[in-house]
Amino acid sequence: MTSIVANRGGDPARRRRTLVAWSFCLPFMVFFLAFGLWPVLASLLMSFTDIRSRDLRTPVNVGFVGLENYVTLFDDPTFVRALLNTLYFVVVGIPVTMVISLVIAVALNSGIQRLKGFFRVGYFAPVVTSIIAVAVVWRYMYQGDGLINGALAFVGIHGPDWLNDPVWAMPAMIVMAVWRNFGIPMVIFLAGLQGVAPELHEAASVDGASRWRSFRSITLPLLRPTTLVVAVLLSISYLQFFEEPFVMTGGGPLDSTISIGYYAYEQFGFGLYGLASAASYVLVLVIALLSFLQFRLFRTRS
Amino acid sequence: MTTVIAPSAARQRVALRIGTYVLLVLGLVVTLAPFAWMMLGALKPTGEIIADPTAWLPKSPTLGNFADLLSRQNFGLYFVNSILVAGACVVGNVLFCSMAGYALAKIDFAGQRILFSLVLVMLVVPGIATFVPLFVQVSNLGLANSYLGLIMPYLVTPLGVFLMRQFIGEIPDSLLEAARLDGASEVRIFLRIILPLSGPALATLAILTFLFQWNNFLWPLVIAQTDNMYTLPVALALFAVGANGTNYGLLLAGSVAVVLPIVTVFLCLQRYFIQGIASTGIK
Numbered sequence: 001m002t003s004i005v006a007n008r009g010g011d012p013a014r015r016r017r018t019l020v021a022w023s024f025c026l027p028f029m030v031f032f033l034a035f036g037l038w039p040v041l042a043s044l045l046m047s048f049t050d051i052r053s054r055d056l057r058t059p060v061n062v063g064f065v066g067l068e069n070y071v072t073l074f075d076d077p078t079f080v081r082a083l084l085n086t087l088y089f090v091v092v093g094i095p096v097t098m099v100i101s102l103v104i105a106v107a108l109n110s111g112i113q114r115l116k117g118f119f120r121v122g123y124f125a126p127v128v129t130s131i132i133a134v135a136v137v138w139r140y141m142y143q144g145d146g147l148i149n150g151a152l153a154f155v156g157i158h159g160p161d162w163l164n165d166p167v168w169a170m171p172a173m174i175v176m177a178v179w180r181n182f183g184i185p186m187v188i189f190l191a192g193l194q195g196v197a198p199e200l201h202e203a204a205s206v207d208g209a210s211r212w213r214s215f216r217s218i219t220l221p222l223l224r225p226t227t228l229v230v231a232v233l234l235s236i237s238y239l240q241f242f243e244e245p246f247v248m249t250g251g252g253p254l255d256s257t258i259s260i261g262y263y264a265y266e267q268f269g270f271g272l273y274g275l276a277s278a279a280s281y282v283l284v285l286v287i288a289l290l291s292f293l294q295f296r297l298f299r300t301r302s
Numbered sequence: 303m304t305t306v307i308a309p310s311a312a313r314q315r316v317a318l319r320i321g322t323y324v325l326l327v328l329g330l331v332v333t334l335a336p337f338a339w340m341m342l343g344a345l346k347p348t349g350e351i352i353a354d355p356t357a358w359l360p361k362s363p364t365l366g367n368f369a370d371l372l373s374r375q376n377f378g379l380y381f382v383n384s385i386l387v388a389g390a391c392v393v394g395n396v397l398f399c400s401m402a403g404y405a406l407a408k409i410d411f412a413g414q415r416i417l418f419s420l421v422l423v424m425l426v427v428p429g430i431a432t433f434v435p436l437f438v439q440v441s442n443l444g445l446a447n448s449y450l451g452l453i454m455p456y457l458v459t460p461l462g463v464f465l466m467r468q469f470i471g472e473i474p475d476s477l478l479e480a481a482r483l484d485g486a487s488e489v490r491i492f493l494r495i496i497l498p499l500s501g502p503a504l505a506t507l508a509i510l511t512f513l514f515q516w517n518n519f520l521w522p523l524v525i526a527q528t529d530n531m532y533t534l535p536v537a538l539a540l541f542a543v544g545a546n547g548t549n550y551g552l553l554l555a556g557s558v559a560v561v562l563p564i565v566t567v568f569l570c571l572q573r574y575f576i577q578g579i580a581s582t583g584i585k
Contacts, residue, residue, distance in 0.1 A: 014410070014411070014412070017409055017410060017411050018411035018412045018413070020405075020409065020411075020488045021405040021409040021411035021414070022405075022411065022413070024401045024402060024404060024405035024409070024488070024492070025401070025402040025405050025406075025417065027397075027398040027401065027402075027458070028398045028399060028401065028402035028458045028463060029402075029417075031394075031398070031454065031455075031457050031458045032420075032421075032424075032458055032460070034439070035436065035439075035454060035455040035456075035457075036424050036427075036458075036460065037420065037424065038435075038439070039432035039435040039436045039439065040424070040427055040431070040432055042432075042435035042438075042439070043431060043432050043434060043435045046434060046435055046438075051438075056438060056441055056442070103325075104326070104329060107322050107325055107326050107329075108326070110318075110319075110322050112319065112322060112323065112326075115326075119326050119330060120576070121569070121572050121576075122330045122333060122334055123329070123330065123333055124568075124572070124575070124576055125333070125334070125337070125565060125568065126333060126336075127575075127579065128513055128517075128564050128565060128568045128575060129517075129560075129561050129564070129565065130516070130517040130519075130534075130535050130538075130560045130561060130564070131517065131519065132517075132519055132535040132538050132539045132542075132560065133340075133535070133538060133556075133557035133558075133560040133561045134336070134557075134561075135539075135542075136538060136539075136542045136553050136554075136556070136557050137336055137339070137340045137343075137554065137557050138336065139542070140343075140355070140550060140553070140554070141336065141339065143355055145355055145356070146355045146356065147339060147355065147356050150355075150356035179333070179336070184579055184580075187576050187579065187580040188580055191580055211318075236426050236428070239428070240428045240429075240430050242430055242519075242520065243519055243520075243539070246539060246543070247539050247542050247543060250543065260430075261430040261520075264430065264434075265430075265520070268433070268434055268437075268524070273434050273438065276434045277434045277435065280430055280431045280432070280433070280434065281431070283428070283430060283431055284427065284431045287426055287427070287428070287431070290426075
């Protein structure tokens with residue numbers, strides 16, 4: 001009892017520890033405050049102002065405009081399109097990425113020994129590539145007379161002019177994103193699958209369950225927490241969709257590939273810093289919602 | 303006791319195994335095809351690429367595109383810039399994030415929980431959400447278009463602190479308590495016990511930091527205003543959307559220049575890459 005009171009009331013040893021600990025954190029804190037925490041707050045504040053590029057030198061000219069930037073955004077059909085495109089990218093891209101990565105992870109975990117490490121490295125390689133370089137290469141592969149349509153023609157399909165077609169430009173970017181990203185959920189699923197005890201499947205097989213049945217009734221339910229984590233992590237990364245339209249389409253054709261990130265960057269380029277901040281804060285809000293889900297998720301897991 | 307397997311079940315198992323390998327090999331071919339195509343394309347003169355965009359093998363292989371990148375396009379400088387920026391961020395993260403990670407993992411102090419919560423929250427805030435005020439602030443510090451401007455916002459990262467706290471947390475407390483009883487200071491414990499035991503963690507952090515900074519695009523795009531400050535991805539992207547957008551030989555060679563170094567590092571140190579990314583899951 002007395003010891004608790006002593007701890008609360010500023011036990012000198014604890015006070016000394018606190019001082020030592022904060023000294024260890026000091027260099028990190030300086031940069032974290034200046035370039036991490038403050039910009040998040042400043043972004044919110046700026047989104048309620050009419051700050052422009054020319055106000056950089058004379059910040060006194062900046063005026064408070066309330067929610068006007070947000071009203072402007074949602075009145076602008078281009079922004080609404082950007083929001084919908086971003087959600088399209090997330091909602092279609094994530095399930096496809098997850099199914100492919102799960103299939104590969106299950107195949108790698110099916111008891112094969114030979115070449116397992118080789119396959120894993122090969123499948124993971126796209127993850128380390130620069131999106132810019134990938135976009136440059138794929139932009140060329142997606143040309144009307146390019147490699148991908150050449151391959152499709154081989155099986156008798158006449159492919160569209162992917163990046164110049166308002167319907168097909170987004171699917172083309174989603175396919176590319178899946179290619180670049182599926183290695184991440186693949187290794188997370190592999191770790192999850194290794195946690196499923198083989199005895200469970202043996203028992204199921206003794207009871208006469210087919211492999212598919214035992215996968216559906218044993219593996220999938222056990223992977224549910226992993227699946228949810230992967231979904232949230234992928235959505236945070238897919239919501240930042242920006243480099244692909246920057247390099248491949250400039251947001252076109254007919255705004256069909258413009259994203260929130262690209263829209264914010266464009267407004268920034270026009271010098272409309274307040275509006276750009278508001279656009280990127282819409283993204284922060286979506287991500288905040290998802291991270292809230294993530295924290296809930298981690299709590300239910302542990 | 304021997305298990306008797308019915309011949310049909312055994313045959314089914316073999317078929318399944320063959321099917322698995324066929325699937326894995328086909329998947330791998332599709333996964334690696336863009337790499338192969340990029341590298342073969344980089345060896346072709348632009349005229350040859352345009353003449354037949356579906357061809358694989360170069361008819362007259364040449365290193366001319368790479369020579370052009372170096373002599374006419376300044377890619378040597380962009381390469382050096384990329385290395386400098388990524389290298390400085392590696393040093394900053396390894397040094398400062400391991401210190402903060404140690405305090406968060408092993409010292410019980412006032413404000414610990416708040417600090418760690420803030421780190422967790424900032425883990426999920428992407429660069430695209432804060433680049434505008436960051437640009438204003440770095441410009442006001444007079445650091446736009448400078449190496450310091452490129453480096454400072456990423457000198458420490460919440461991810462670095464998060465990783466180091468998790469890794470250092472696994473070092474047994476008994477080791478530290480023994481040292482504390484012997485009167486060792488926290489600084490001494492950090493230098494003599496924590497750092498030597500954190501080798502693999504520091505390697506993972508260094509590699510992940512290098513990877514993220516090497517591929518980082520939005521911030522260098524925003525803050526580098528003249529081409530002597532460009533990093534490789536910025537130079538390549540602006541090259542691709544600019545007047546040279548159809549100079550495919552140069553573009554593919556530029557892509558190789560961005561991708562090949564990091565893929566080579568990945569192949570040498572793949573264990574750290576895969577473990578690191580699996581433990582964070584963030585791009």
